Amino acid sequence: MSKPQESQGKLEQNNHFGVPIYSIMVREFEQHRQPLIDYILELRERDQGVNRSNVRGWHSTEDLHGHDNQHTLWMSQKIQNIGLTAAKHFHGEKRPGKPQLAACWANVNDTGAWNAPHQHLPADWSGVFYLRAENESVAKKNGIADGDLLFFNPLPMGRRFDRPTTISYRPVDGKMLIFPAYATHMVAPHFEEQPRVSISFNLFWKGQQGPNAE
Numbered sequence: 001m002s003k004p005q006e007s008q009g010k011l012e013q014n015n016h017f018g019v020p021i022y023s024i025m026v027r028e029f030e031q032h033r034q035p036l037i038d039y040i041l042e043l044r045e046r047d048q049g050v051n052r053s054n055v056r057g058w059h060s061t062e063d064l065h066g067h068d069n070q071h072t073l074w075m076s077q078k079i080q081n082i083g084l085t086a087a088k089h090f091h092g093e094k095r096p097g098k099p100q101l102a103a104c105w106a107n108v109n110d111t112g113a114w115n116a117p118h119q120h121l122p123a124d125w126s127g128v129f130y131l132r133a134e135n136e137s138v139a140k141k142n143g144i145a146d147g148d149l150l151f152f153n154p155l156p157m158g159r160r161f162d163r164p165t166t167i168s169y170r171p172v173d174g175k176m177l178i179f180p181a182y183a184t185h186m187v188a189p190h191f192e193e194q195p196r197v198s199i200s201f202n203l204f205w206k207g208q209q210g211p212n213a214e
Contacts, residue, residue: 109187125203
C-alpha cells in the first residue's frame with residue numbers, strides 16, 4: 001500500500017488483481033454531509049431517476065455536478081482534486097492534462113436494493129463517495145457484508161489457482177473510492193431501514209491521446 005499526498009488528506013492505494021483502487025477520507029465532510037443527503041432525498045421526491053445497474057434503488061440523472069447548489073459544487077471540486085491526485089500517482093508525468101468530471105449521480109438504496117455487476121466504460125476513472133452507508137457493526141457472511149462494494153477478478157481462471165474471485169470494500173461515511181472505469185463491480189444488497197445514500201462519478205482524462213481524447 002502506498003500513500004500519495006493529497007491536499008485534503010491521505011490518499012491510499014491498494015492493488016487487487018492488478019487493478020489500483022484509491023481511497024480517502026474526505027475532509028470537511030461533516031459540514032456538507034446532511035445538506036447533501038437532504039438535497040438528494042428531495043431530488044428523489046421530484047425526479048423518477050434512471051435505470052442503470054440499480055435494482056430497486058434510485059439512480060439520479062448524471063448531471064449532479066452541474067447543479068447550482070453550494071454542497072454539490074463543493075463535492076464536485078473534491079472529486080476533481082482527489083481524482084487528479086489519484087490519476088497523477090498512477091500515470092506519473094506520462095500523460096499531460098487533467099481528469100474532467102463528465103458524469104455524477106446520486107444513489108439511494110432502500111431496504112433490499114442493490115446494484116448488479118457493471119463497468120463504467122468508456123470513462124477512464126470512476127468512483128463513489130459515501131454519504132450514509134451501512135452500520136459498521138453488520139457482520140460479514142462469507143467475507144461480504146450488507147452494502148459492500150465488490151470488485152471482480154478479471155482473470156476467469158483465478159479461482160482455479162486459489163485466487164479470490166472478488167474483493168469487497170466496506171462503505172464508510174465520508175470515504176471516497178476511485179478506480180479504473182473498466183473494473184467490474186457491484187453493490188451487495190442493503191437491508192437496513194434507513195436508506196443508503198452515495199454519489200458516483202465518471203472522470204475522463206482531458207487532453208489525453210487515444211479514443212477518449214477531446
